[in-house]
Amino acid sequence: MALRIPRVIPSQITPPETYLNRRAFLAGAFGAGAAATLGSAAAAVIPAQAGAALGYRYDAAESVDALVHAPDQNEKPNTWEQITNYNNYYEFGVGKTDPAEYAGELQTRPWNVAVAGEAEVTGSFPLEAFMKPYALEERIYRFRCVEAWSMVIPWVGFPLAQMLKRFKPTSRAKYVAFETLYRPSQMPGQREPILQWPYREGLRIDEAMNPLAFMVVGLYGRVLPNQSGAPLRLIVPWKYGFKSIKAIVRIVFTETQPETTWSQAASGEYGFYANVNPDVPHPRWSQATERRIGNPFFHERQATLLFNGYANEVASLYKGMSLHRYF
Amino acid sequence: MMDTTRKPFLGLGVERRYRLIYKPVVLLAGLLPLAWMTCALFGWLGFSAGVDPVKFLELENGKTALNLILLTLIITPVRQLAGLPHLVRLRRMAGLLAFFYAVLHFTVYVVLDLDLNWRMVGADIIKRPYITVGFAALLLLVPLAVTSTNRMMRYLGRRWSRLHRLIYLIAALGVWHFYWQEKIDVREPLIYALILAILLGYRVARSAWLRRLLASLRSDPCDGSPRRA
Numbered sequence: 294m295a296l297r298i299p300r301v302i303p304s305q306i307t308p309p310e311t312y313l314n315r316r317a318f319l320a321g322a323f324g325a326g327a328a329a330t331l332g333s334a335a336a337a338v339i340p341a342q343a344g345a346a347l348g349y350r351y352d353a354a355e356s357v358d359a360l361v362h363a364p365d366q367n368e369k370p371n372t373w374e375q376i377t378n379y380n381n382y383y384e385f386g387v388g389k390t391d392p393a394e395y396a397g398e399l400q401t402r403p404w405n406v407a408v409a410g411e412a413e414v415t416g417s418f419p420l421e422a423f424m425k426p427y428a429l430e431e432r433i434y435r436f437r438c439v440e441a442w443s444m445v446i447p448w449v450g451f452p453l454a455q456m457l458k459r460f461k462p463t464s465r466a467k468y469v470a471f472e473t474l475y476r477p478s479q480m481p482g483q484r485e486p487i488l489q490w491p492y493r494e495g496l497r498i499d500e501a502m503n504p505l506a507f508m509v510v511g512l513y514g515r516v517l518p519n520q521s522g523a524p525l526r527l528i529v530p531w532k533y534g535f536k537s538i539k540a541i542v543r544i545v546f547t548e549t550q551p552e553t554t555w556s557q558a559a560s561g562e563y564g565f566y567a568n569v570n571p572d573v574p575h576p577r578w579s580q581a582t583e584r585r586i587g588n589p590f591f592h593e594r595q596a597t598l599l600f601n602g603y604a605n606e607v608a609s610l611y612k613g614m615s616l617h618r619y620f
Numbered sequence: 621m622m623d624t625t626r627k628p629f630l631g632l633g634v635e636r637r638y639r640l641i642y643k644p645v646v647l648l649a650g651l652l653p654l655a656w657m658t659c660a661l662f663g664w665l666g667f668s669a670g671v672d673p674v675k676f677l678e679l680e681n682g683k684t685a686l687n688l689i690l691l692t693l694i695i696t697p698v699r700q701l702a703g704l705p706h707l708v709r710l711r712r713m714a715g716l717l718a719f720f721y722a723v724l725h726f727t728v729y730v731v732l733d734l735d736l737n738w739r740m741v742g743a744d745i746i747k748r749p750y751i752t753v754g755f756a757a758l759l760l761l762v763p764l765a766v767t768s769t770n771r772m773m774r775y776l777g778r779r780w781s782r783l784h785r786l787i788y789l790i791a792a793l794g795v796w797h798f799y800w801q802e803k804i805d806v807r808e809p810l811i812y813a814l815i816l817a818i819l820l821g822y823r824v825a826r827s828a829w830l831r832r833l834l835a836s837l838r839s840d841p842c843d844g845s846p847r848r849a
Contacts, residue, residue, distance in 0.1 A: 379671035387805045391668060440803065487805050558804055577800065578748055582740070584733070586672055590688065593674060594735045 368432055371444040371587050373513050379586060380520045381438065382539060383487055384473065384480040391482070392520035399540070400481045401524040410470075410546035413461035420524055424510065426459065427451035431514065432492065432507055432528075437569045437601045439533035443583045448528055449511030454502040462498065462546045470495040470551035471527060472543035488554050494538035495551035495565070497610075505530055505606050531600040531607045533567045564620040568611070569601035573620050646710050650717035653684040654724075674732045681725035682754075686794045686812060688718035693791060693819045694803045700826070712768050715787070719765040724759050748799035757793035760786050791816055 297359040382392035393447045404420040429449055437443045457469060475491035477483040483490045500506065507528040510517055522539025529536045535555050545551070555563035562576050584593040600607050611619075632640065634757050657680055660669040669676040691716045699707040734740045744751045766772070766786055773780050801811035 375671045383805075389672070442675075448836075577750055579744070584672075584674065590674075590732055591735055592735065593732070 298340070313398045350422055360511065368435070368445045368585075370447050370513075373515075375587050375599075376444060376446055376512065377518050377520055379444075381440075381534065382482075382520060384482045384490075384492065384540070386482045387487060394442075395481055396523075397520035399474075399519045399523075401519065401540075404524050404542070406525065406541060407543045408460050408545075409543070411463045411466035411548060413463065414459065423525075424451075424601045427455060427508075429511065434505075434507070434528060434530040435489045435601050435603075436528075436530065436534055436537075437583060437597065439535055439563065439567070439580075441576065441578060441580060441583050441597075442505075442586055443597075444586050447513055448507060448509045449514060449517075450509035450528070452504055452506050453506040453508050453527065454504060456508055457501055457544075460546070466546035467498055468495055468547045468549065468551055469498055470500045470545045470547055471538045471541050472544075472545075472615075473538055474542045489557055491542075492538060492554045493551065494527070494536055494553050494559075495547075496536075497550075498546075500529070500607075500610055503607055503610065505603055531569060531603040533563075533569060535563065536567050566616075566619045568607075568616065568620075569597060570599055570616055570620070571597040572599075632704055638706060642710060646713045647717075650688065650713065653680065653721070657681070673703060674728065677728045678733060681721050681728055682798070684715055685718050685721035685725055686791075686798060688714050689723060689787065689791050689794055690815055690819065692718065692787060692813070693816070697819065698824050714769050716765060716768060719761045722761055726755075726758055726793075750797055753800065754797035757790045757797060760790045760793070788820060791819075 378393045379389045380392040381389070382396065384394040385392040402420070405417050406420060407417045408415050429451060431447055431449050432447060433447045435443060436446050460471075471494045473492035474480070475483060477490075496506065507530070509522065509526045509528050510524060512521055517526065522537075524543045526539040527537050527541065536553075537592050541563065550565060553563075553565055555567075556565055569580070574580050580597055582594045583597045585595055588595075598604070630637075630641075656667060657669070657677060658667050660667040660676065663669075663674055686733045692711050695707050695711045695714070699705055729739075730736060732746070746752070764786060767776060767780060767783060776783065795809060795812045798812060799806055802809060822825055
């Protein structure tokens with residue numbers, strides 16, 4: 294699949310200082326030396342440190358400038374302030390600012406990711422080893438919440454497909470399921486029975502292998518802050534935000550469709566697919582339009598696009614499927 | 621019960637006390653949420669409306685309206701239980717403030733949330749039940765606000781109190797509207813529902829008790845009238 298030519302390049306949207314330091318940051322951000330700073334919400338740009346030795350590659354010339362998925366020219370990315378202070382992350386509380394307020398407590402090191410199920414390579418991997426093989430790239434994606442607000446966000450990460458292939462899923466692997474960390478001592482929202490913890494999400498394997506599906510470790514060229522799902526989260530830009538699971542500790546290849554948290558909570562309102570679709574309303578509200586956070590007053594609303602504007606890249610996944618039935 | 625109305629306070633009788641002190645205090649207190657929202661919107665005094673000021677204004681105006689509606693319903697039980705009959709003089713102020721915030725809530729929704737797209741407003745009201753319910757509550761508040769003047773009270777006489785019983789329905793619709801828009805966490809609307817249930821339950825219980833009392837007085841043989849066989 295050909296990726297679109299970028300119409301917004303990161304140098305236009307990232308503060309120049311940050312931009313110039315990106316390589317340095319990304320080289321060192323995931324090293325042991327940087328671990329102490331990872332929890333800080335301020336998340337200053339981290340200079341190259343011992344982590345470089347771990348060998349994280351960040352091929353800026355290719356990855357950033359050629360692979361950026363910029364939405365329309367008129368769509369400016371939201372600010373760091375907006376992106377990190379307006380989060381649905383019920384593990385830290387149901388308020389939009391609860392994650393920014395409480396997620397700092399979460400210890401994201403050491404962090405292990407368990408891989409299980411229908412794959413040849415399984416086991417538990419420390420995050421550093423887990424991340425090692427991937428070149429990081431920046432992608433500017435639209436982010437559409439099922440609550441009908443949206444943002445544009447410059448993520449840093451690597452394609453999900455690259456990661457999944459490494460575990461050599463077998464022919465029985467029809468789905469891939471993800472699980473968030475369950476640690477009520479540091480995730481106060483998990484002490485309330487608002488959802489069934491731990492949070493679970495899943496994708497059909499062909500959805501997961503689509504080049505747009507992205508594993509995220511950074512934001513705006515900085516380490517992903519805790520309230521945004523550190524240290525490792527998924528981004529599926531053509532689906533409603535709740536599909537994009539945060540703080541992942543477990544990945545399971547399955548033959549049958551996995552249970553997902555929101556469809557367990559209200560199966561009539563949230564389906565497994567949750568593709569952004571202006572023609573399929575939520576039972577209680579319309580999905581035809583969205584409010585773009587940060588737009589000026591009186592110009593906040595805009596039309597919601599089928600598959601959040603990524604129809605060219607993903608519509609073929611759903612050929613012959615009723616998008617009304619499989620919402 | 622102690623009659624608190626006779627005691628002079630700052631040398632003022634009860635009439636003037638309400639007119640010169642209590643009502644202005646309630647009015648100012650009732651405008652505090654507006655002052656707070658204004659400060660938050662402009663970032664004054666360290667307050668903040670957050671990343672999504674539209675949602676903030678929508679939610680806070682709506683909740684303030686609902687709080688004030690419940691306040692109007694608390695007045696009757698308090699004046700009966702605490703023996704403060706004059707408290708009723710503050711009810712109109714609370715009711716009109718509730719109407720004011722309900723109108724602000726709707727205005728924010730139409731002007732800032734839907735960018736004055738009337739076609740969408742209409743579609744929402746017809747197709748989205750939680751908005752239908754909220755809009756119905758707002759519409760029902762209009763006749764109550766219009767008939768809140770002394771002159772209208774005199775003109776309507778007994779019909780006035782019958783009309784104003786609509787507030788029970790309005791409160792229920794408001795709480796329902798709040799409940800129905802929540803994505804999953806309905807704990808807060810349920811607290812509102814519980815408070816409303818207590819306030820309405822009190823009225824049902826009291827009227828049942830009064831009816832029984834009346835019935836027992838009628839059938840009391842001590843009053844000398846012959847009992848029916």
